[in-house]
Amino acid sequence: MARHKPNSAIPIPDVSRGVPPAAEAAGVVAWSGTKRFWVSVALLLHLACVIIAPMAVVDPRSDIASLLHQPVSPWTRGLFLDHGYRFFAPEPGPSHIVEYEVFRADGSSVKGHFPDRDQHWPRLLYHRWFMLSETVFQHASMTLDEKQLKEWESEVQSEIKSLVDSDDVRNADRVQFDYQRAMQDHQRAQSLLRQLVQQIKQDLLKRHNGVSIKMRLATRVIPSLYDVARGRKLDDPRYLPDEAAIELGEGSRVTPEVEAIAPLEPVPSAAASGGGE
Amino acid sequence: MREGQGSGVRNWLCLWQEGWNRFWFVPRSPATLAVMRICTGMMLFYTHGVWTLELDSFLGLHGIFESQFANEVNGHSPFVWTHFAWIDHPAWFWGTHYFALAVMLAFAFGFKTRVSGVLSVLFAISYAHRAGGAMFGLDQINCFLALYLAISPCGALYSLDSFLAQKGEGANTNREIPNSVMVTLATRLIQLHLCVVYLFAGMGKLQGPAWWDGTAIWGAIASHEYQTIDLTFLSHWPLLINVITLAALAWECSYPFMVWPRLTRPIWLLMAVAVHLGIGLFMGMMTFGIIMVVANLAFIEPAHTSRFIEHCVSRAQTRVE
Numbered sequence: 313m314a315r316h317k318p319n320s321a322i323p324i325p326d327v328s329r330g331v332p333p334a335a336e337a338a339g340v341v342a343w344s345g346t347k348r349f350w351v352s353v354a355l356l357l358h359l360a361c362v363i364i365a366p367m368a369v370v371d372p373r374s375d376i377a378s379l380l381h382q383p384v385s386p387w388t389r390g391l392f393l394d395h396g397y398r399f400f401a402p403e404p405g406p407s408h409i410v411e412y413e414v415f416r417a418d419g420s421s422v423k424g425h426f427p428d429r430d431q432h433w434p435r436l437l438y439h440r441w442f443m444l445s446e447t448v449f450q451h452a453s454m455t456l457d458e459k460q461l462k463e464w465e466s467e468v469q470s471e472i473k474s475l476v477d478s479d480d481v482r483n484a485d486r487v488q489f490d491y492q493r494a495m496q497d498h499q500r501a502q503s504l505l506r507q508l509v510q511q512i513k514q515d516l517l518k519r520h521n522g523v524s525i526k527m528r529l530a531t532r533v534i535p536s537l538y539d540v541a542r543g544r545k546l547d548d549p550r551y552l553p554d555e556a557a558i559e560l561g562e563g564s565r566v567t568p569e570v571e572a573i574a575p576l577e578p579v580p581s582a583a584a585s586g587g588g589e
Numbered sequence: 590m591r592e593g594q595g596s597g598v599r600n601w602l603c604l605w606q607e608g609w610n611r612f613w614f615v616p617r618s619p620a621t622l623a624v625m626r627i628c629t630g631m632m633l634f635y636t637h638g639v640w641t642l643e644l645d646s647f648l649g650l651h652g653i654f655e656s657q658f659a660n661e662v663n664g665h666s667p668f669v670w671t672h673f674a675w676i677d678h679p680a681w682f683w684g685t686h687y688f689a690l691a692v693m694l695a696f697a698f699g700f701k702t703r704v705s706g707v708l709s710v711l712f713a714i715s716y717a718h719r720a721g722g723a724m725f726g727l728d729q730i731n732c733f734l735a736l737y738l739a740i741s742p743c744g745a746l747y748s749l750d751s752f753l754a755q756k757g758e759g760a761n762t763n764r765e766i767p768n769s770v771m772v773t774l775a776t777r778l779i780q781l782h783l784c785v786v787y788l789f790a791g792m793g794k795l796q797g798p799a800w801w802d803g804t805a806i807w808g809a810i811a812s813h814e815y816q817t818i819d820l821t822f823l824s825h826w827p828l829l830i831n832v833i834t835l836a837a838l839a840w841e842c843s844y845p846f847m848v849w850p851r852l853t854r855p856i857w858l859l860m861a862v863a864v865h866l867g868i869g870l871f872m873g874m875m876t877f878g879i880i881m882v883v884a885n886l887a888f889i890e891p892a893h894t895s896r897f898i899e900h901c902v903s904r905a906q907t908r909v910e
Contacts, residue, residue, distance in 0.1 A: 390669065397726075401790060401796065436876050546816065
């Protein structure tokens with residue numbers, strides 16, 4: 313086995329042979345001052361990026377964090393450092409399951425859902441499917457139906473009008489800005505949901521050799537501690553309430569060539585189905 | 590008086606500069622990072638190896654996260670790159686996947702570590718950019734560990750590279766592995782990044798009422814989709830659930846501050862092992878649990894790592910003899 317010895321050029325104590333970790337205490341510093349200066353600048357910039365990203369990519373976020381994030385996002389996004397690190401935060405919530413029924417040409421059908429621990433193994437693969445169903449929910453929960461959109465727009469317009477009437481132009485601008493940003497998020501989520509659901513349907517159709525498919529997103533709520541103490545099981549159907557389910561529509565199999573010219577099927581919004589958060 | 594104040598500020602700045610230099614620029618032995626390289630490399634290999642089972646479905650040319658959708662998710666940003674976008678033939682698609690697996694395995698074993706390290710992190714990021722909707726904490730930690738390990742000479746020890754170099758120099762030669770500033774830089778970056786992860790994870794939890802009323806752990810225990818070992822008997826012990834919840838919250842929020850002093854470091858690291866292996870065992874996220882424990886290894890002094898490895902090697906040799 314190779315032995316560690318201090319670099320002969322620099323008088324560094326050997327920390328590898330059972331000597332107490334004294335290198336830091338000895339304060340023997342390598343590299344020239346100029347090199348240290350430029351490396352320090354790079355380190356500070358990188359660490360600033362590491363701190364700004366989680367402040368800017370998860371709601372609620374401040375304007376200053378969003379502003380600072382813009383110039384650094386090529387770095388953080390390019391290196392996959394753009395995360396909020398909100399593990400089980402703000403608190404563990406309900407889980408979401410995609411339920412589907414695939415219809416075959418011979419009239420038979422197959423029902424399934426994901427994530428499915430009987431089907432998806434090893435556990436890491438199960439988690440991939442689990443994250444997929446959570447992503448579907450994430451996009452679905454950000455979409456509104458036409459009626460709600462109109463109601464929202466009229467609310468915002470009346471708020472802006474009352475602010476302008478009371479000469480509070482600054483806040484009126486602010487409300488308008490927030491509305492536009494939220495509208496962009498909504499439109500993006502709607503488009504992403506439509507595409508994602510379409511891709512999942514095509515995959516399931518191919519997997520089960522089907523011609524058409526029906527899909528919905530079910531929500532399993534967290535049972536109360538007292539219910540479980542009284543003997544209710546976690547997989548009790550009462551924790552998968554129908555009213556919380558989001559219909560993801562029907563679909564039929566398309567080949568990649570047809571898909572290129574055919575428009576994607578519309579997906580009913582989360583709010584229209586009475587679900588979402 | 591002013592002169593005194595000026596020299597006081599100067600002294601204070603000098604102390605800061607000294608501290609800064611000691612923190613970042615004192616060379617270290619690569620022992621700990623070498624062990625982390627083996628663990629991270631194996632985890633990268635396993636994580637991406639599992640994709641093989643559903644590669645076409647998730648990442649394939651016409652898979653769920655096909656190019657057009659991945660582009661849209663990533664806002665058509667030129668910085669969110671993925672090699673899958675450049676591939677349009679199944680043979681290349683599968684060939685690249687197996688090449689990526691080989692590269693990750695090479696990194697774990699420390700073979701051509703400089704090259705395999707950089708390629709491993711590029712592949713890991715590339716996969717994550719392609720299938721963002723199926724990623725979770727494991728992939729985030731995988732990528733940042735691989736990133737910092739790739740800039741360090743973590744292949745200088747416990748690696749095929751060092752074995753081959755020693756062989757080349759002759760069996761009786763005692764190879765010298767110099768301490769390196771790059772090891773210190775990578776170690777510090779991992780430590781600080783990990784503190785940022787815990788800080789935001791903890792602060793995020795402070796927004797949730799369930800972490801304040803002490804029931805959040807119940808939410809995790811009672812999630813049917815996560816559960817692997819049934820802990821619902823704890824429903825008869827609500828106060829214990831309160832204690833576990835508040836202890837986990839306090840540990841996570843205080844980690845960035847309490848992991849630095851030598852006195853508290855072992856306690857906070859032991860709690861990290863307990864929390865993460867607990868999540869792994871009871872919530873089925875063993876991969877995530879293990880990679881978090883691996884990240885925490887960055888706080889282990891290289892001297893301790895070397896001693897531990899040497900102890901293991903000598904015990905193994907005794908058994909063989």
